[in-house]
Amino acid sequence: MSELKVGVLGARGRMGSESVRAIEVAEGLSLVAAIDADDPLEALTDAGAEVVVDFTNPAAVMDNLRFCVAHGIHAVVGTSGFDDARIDEVRAIAAESPEVGVLIVPNFSIGAVLMMRFAQIAAPYFESVEIVELHHPAKVDAPSGTATRTAAMIAEARREAGSGPVPDATTTDPLGARGAVVDGVHVHAVRSRGLVAHQEVLFGDLGETLTIRHDSVHRESFMPGVVAGVRGVGARPGVTVGLDTVLGLD
Ligand SMILES: NC(=O)C1=CN([C@@H]2O[C@H](COP(=O)(O)OP(=O)(O)OC[C@H]3O[C@@H](n4cnc5c(N)ncnc54)[C@H](OP(=O)(O)O)[C@@H]3O)[C@@H](O)[C@H]2O)C=CC1
Ligand SMILES: O=C(O)C1=N[C@H](C(=O)O)C[C@H](O)C1
Numbered sequence: 001m002s003e004l005k006v007g008v009l010g011a012r013g014r015m016g017s018e019s020v021r022a023i024e025v026a027e028g029l030s031l032v033a034a035i036d037a038d039d040p041l042e043a044l045t046d047a048g049a050e051v052v053v054d055f056t057n058p059a060a061v062m063d064n065l066r067f068c069v070a071h072g073i074h075a076v077v078g079t080s081g082f083d084d085a086r087i088d089e090v091r092a093i094a095a096e097s098p099e100v101g102v103l104i105v106p107n108f109s110i111g112a113v114l115m116m117r118f119a120q121i122a123a124p125y126f127e128s129v130e131i132v133e134l135h136h137p138a139k140v141d142a143p144s145g146t147a148t149r150t151a152a153m154i155a156e157a158r159r160e161a162g163s164g165p166v167p168d169a170t171t172t173d174p175l176g177a178r179g180a181v182v183d184g185v186h187v188h189a190v191r192s193r194g195l196v197a198h199q200e201v202l203f204g205d206l207g208e209t210l211t212i213r214h215d216s217v218h219r220e221s222f223m224p225g226v227v228a229g230v231r232g233v234g235a236r237p238g239v240t241v242g243l244d245t246v247l248g249l250d
Contacts, residue, residue: 006230007033007049007073009064014138015055015078015219022223023053029230041067051230054079058141062089065102069093074101076229078108078222080145082241084152091239101233104241106145108225112199113243115214116146119201120153122210124161126203129154130179134190134198142189146199148182149242154201155183 006023010016011034023031032047037056041064044052051074054064058081068075082090082104094102107113123129131154133147166185170178179188197216202209216222225243232246244250 001028003028003030004230004234005030005032005048005050007031007035007044007047007052009035009052009054010056010060010079012036013055015222016053018219018223019053019055019078019226022220022227023230026227026230029227044068044073045071049073051076051233053226053230057081062086062093065090066093069097069100069102072097072100074233075103076226076233077102077104078226080106080141082106082145083148087239087241094239099237101236102239103229103233103236103243103246104239105225105229105243106149106241107197108222108229108243109197109214109216110225110247111214111221112146112197112216113225113247113249115199115201115212116150116153116242117244117249118212119150119203120157122201122203122212123154123157124163126205126210127163128166128202128204129158130166130186130188130202131182132188132190132200132202134192134195134200136195136197137191137193139191142191143180143182143187144189144197144199146197147187147189150199150201151182151185151187154185158184 006029008016008019023029033043053076055078061079131147133144179186201212228246
């Protein structure tokens with residue numbers, strides 16, 4: 001059987017370079033293009049790429065997706081910045097080439113996928129919830145895509161359960177000490193040397209708290225998920241959000 005031809009966008013970056021290494025050694029995958037900001041996207045079509053992995057930045061990723069979809073190339077997107085409005089935009093782009101799969105994955109690490117799931121399960125049972133995401137100081141965006149996705153999953157679970165807003169008597173917060181509010185969930189972003197990618201979801205109710213924490217201590221934690229996404233995206237036309245279906249969790 002012929003190997004699946006894969007291109008990496010953002011290939012010299014922290015995640016792109018790790019992905020290049022993972023794809024080079026993965027059985028059945030062949031790295032045909034490693035592209036960075038100064039390379040033309042036509043290098044993908046010239047090399048016959050069938051799937052791309054995008055780890056660029058929120059400002060660049062939409063143009064990359066437009067190119068890939070228009071050229072019938074499946075896309076596995078790790079780049080952050082995908083709120084509901086942006087996902088709807090991708091759905092509109094993908095509708096132009098219905099055979100193409102676009103897999104948008106806020107976090108490829110298996111532990112993080114499970115952390116989000118566990119938070120979703122816990123959400124209806126606690127009156128209070130807050131998210132603390134902690135990352136390396138070179139991260140360009142806040143809050144993280146993982147925190148945004150976790151907040152959305154928690155909010156949906158609370159809505160379905162008929163939960164009200166989280167209790168909070170704060171009326172004065174001139175410096176924004178209570179953090180951002182994403183889908184009704186307070187999100188706090190920490191940036192520090194020594195960190196890679198970490199998140200805590202803190203639940204609270206009468207006389208008890210539950211903390212769900214995940215730590216990526218090395219970027220290799222994301223690679224089994226990236227490789228699974230590359231192998232799975234072609235069988236999923238249209239837009240899929242999250243790695244859950246690829247991992248068989250849905
Ligand atoms: N889903 C997940 O599991 C994970 C997602 N991420 C996300 O992935 C993204 C990248 O993170 P990270 O690797 O740390 O960032 P880096 O800044 O290390 O890498 C980004 C790379 O993309 C390149 N780039 C910029 N614009 C383009 C373009 N138009 N075409 C091709 N390449 C381009 C940059 O080149 P140059 O420096 O020359 O501009 C750089 O090499 C972020 O959004 C981050 O949040 C990160 C970790 C895990
Ligand atoms: O920039 C990072 O490093 C990460 N970005 C993703 C995010 O925004 O959630 C995934 C992971 O947290 C690492």
